[in-house]
Amino acid sequence: MSGSNATSGRNESLEAHLKRENPLLLEPLAEFRRLDRIAAKMHLLAPDASFTRRVPWWPVISLLGTFSAGKSSFINGYLGTELQRTGNQAVDDRFTVICYSDDDEARTLPGTAVDADLRFPFYRISGDIEDVAAGEGRRINNYLQLKTCHAEPVRGKILLDSPGFDADSQRSATLQITDRIIDLSDLVLVFFDARHPEPGAMRDTLRHLVSDTIGRDDASKFVFVLNQIDTTAREDNPEDVVAAWQRALASSGLTAGRFLRIYDEDSAPPIADEALAKRFKAKKDADMVELHRRMTGVEVDRAYRVVEMMTGAARTLAGDTGVGRLKTHLGQWRRRVGIFDIAILVPLAVLIGAGAIIYRDTAGRLLGAIGNASPTGIAVVTILIVVFAGIHFCVRGLVARRIAAGIQPASQQAFALDLRRAFLRNTRWWRSMALLQPKGWGWLARRRVRRIQAKHETMIRRLNDRFARPSG
Known part of the structure; x- marks a missing residue:
């Protein structure tokens, strides 16, 4: 199957899934496919590439820590x-x-199950791993696994559970993921x-997570969860623990942010003081309600984000980082070639002129032959043109x-375009x-x-008509 046919087949499969699970995203999908066709004709996308690969079509909730x-x-x-x-020790790396899954039986599948399926956010993550850790991309199953379960809370969304960050052996690839x-x-x-304010092994990771959070346009999607807060009941100092964590994060640059304080009632030891137990439980229940509310709300947020990403893809294609940058490189190429052409024509004209002066008779005969379109004249003109x-x-x-070698791939963009490939095609x-175009x-x-x-704006209004009613 050719690259374009494979991409078309994957998009049709994606369309079939969205029809069943989230019809609101069918219209953005159709626009993404139109962008695919335009970018493919411009050779800004490889035959097997697609804008749809960079869009997680299911809501994604990630758990880090x-x-x-x-x-x-x-x-x-x-x-x-x-x-x-x-468990208290590392149980999954x-x-x-x-x-x-519709199947009642839970299953664990290898990492290749998500690396090769564009519906998952880790589609072709093996290539990103290979970029930061040579040879590790082939070992995708050491980094990823897929688990399926028949649980209604996860229907229509994806949960991502991360390993702890204490091990250094795979740190570069882990941070890339x-x-x-x-x-x-x-x-x-x-x-x-909550029992261990900033363990030493976590300092680098905290700095990495927190520093990347600061200044993000979507920083509101981060929620900091202090778990096992019930362990502070003996001293009755949950506020002091929260303050300690806030100081730890402030040292990494984060000076604002709210924590949710929770614990697992089933595994937590009972709190002897009944009034204290009731206060801790009330706070935990309130924070759990907010946490579940945020997790449920991602399904609505996802639809708006996909529309924003559709607009962003179109802007990337038509803007300074796409067509604009390609035009800049092509203009640079034309100017350099023009300079070389002039540099060739001027000496060639001087050389011909000098020869004509030195060999007047020969030059006169050649000019006459050219003027009369004789075989000799035609041969001379043809040789000069060739x-x-x-x-x-x-x-x-x-x-x-030479210019193509200096074109760096736009790997940091959400929708990276193959400018080098398009430039060489042009x-x-x-x-x-x-x-010029x-x-x-x-x-x-x-x-x-x-x-x-x-x-x-039309798509946003349609979403608003479903989820909001400003007119009352």
């Missing part, structure tokens, strides 16, 4: 089933993707163990390769240098992209 911070226990309680192993999680998640729950064309096309090829020897960026393509951008 330390070992023994209670993430697995929280997940089990949320799902109502013992899916995750629990891989990222676990949890999704719904963590960065990808943070970018794609609708809600990020960062769990801390020589100049050969030099010109060699120069334009060399200049194109500098093929048969493509005229007089064409890149290949595939005609008036029709420009109009289609503008229409996609213009649909943003």
Whole structure:
């Protein structure tokens, strides 16, 4: 199956799933596919690439934190089933993707199950791992696993449970995956163990998570969860523990943020003081209600985020980082080749002129032959054209390769475009240098992209009609 056919097949499969589970996203999907076709014609996307790969079509809730911070226990309680192993020591050293299944039996599948399926946020994450840790991309099953369960709370969404960050052996790849999680998640729950304010092994990780949170446009999706807060009941000082954690995070640069304080009633030892137990339980219940409310709300947030990402993809394609940057490189290429052409033509004209002066009689006969279109004249003109064309096309090829080598991939963008590939396609020897618009960026393509951008407000209004009613 060719790359374009494979991409079409995956998108059709995705469309079928969205029809069943989230029809609101069908319209943005159709616009993403139109952008795919435009970018593919411009060679800004490889045949097997698609904007849809960078969009997590299911709401994503990620749980990050330390070992023994209670993430697995929280997940089990949320799902109502013992899916995750629990314990005070490290019980899982891989990222676990949890999704719904109609099958009553829970299953654990290898990392390749999510690495090769564009519906999951880890689609082709093996390539990102390979970039930061050579050779590790082939060992994707050491980093990821998929667990399925028949639990209604996870229907229509994806949970991502992270391992603790204490081990250094896979730290670079682990942090690479963590960065990808943070970018794609609708809600990020960062769990801390209230019993151990900032353990030494966590300082680097805290700094990494917190420093990346500061200044983000979507910083509101981070929720800091202090688990096992019941352990402070003996001293009755939960506020002091919260303050200690806030100071620890402030040392990493985070000076604002609210903590939710929770604990697992089933596994927690009883609190002897009845009044104190009631106060702790009331606070825990209130925070758990807020936490569950945030987790339920991601389904609505996801629809709005996908529309925003659709507009962002169109903006990336048509803006300075897409077509604008490609035009800049092509303009640079034309100028350099033009300079070389002039540098070749001027000496060649001088050389011909000097020869004409020295060999007046021969030059006169050649000019006469050319003027009369005799075979000799035609042969002379043909040789001159071939020589100049050969030099010109060699120069334009060399200049194109030189510029292409300096084009850096836009890997930090949410929708990375293959500018180098598009540039080389636009500098093929048969493509005229007089064409100012890149290949595939005609008036029709420009109009289609503008229409996609213009649909943003219409789609938002349709979502508002479903979830809000300003008119009352």
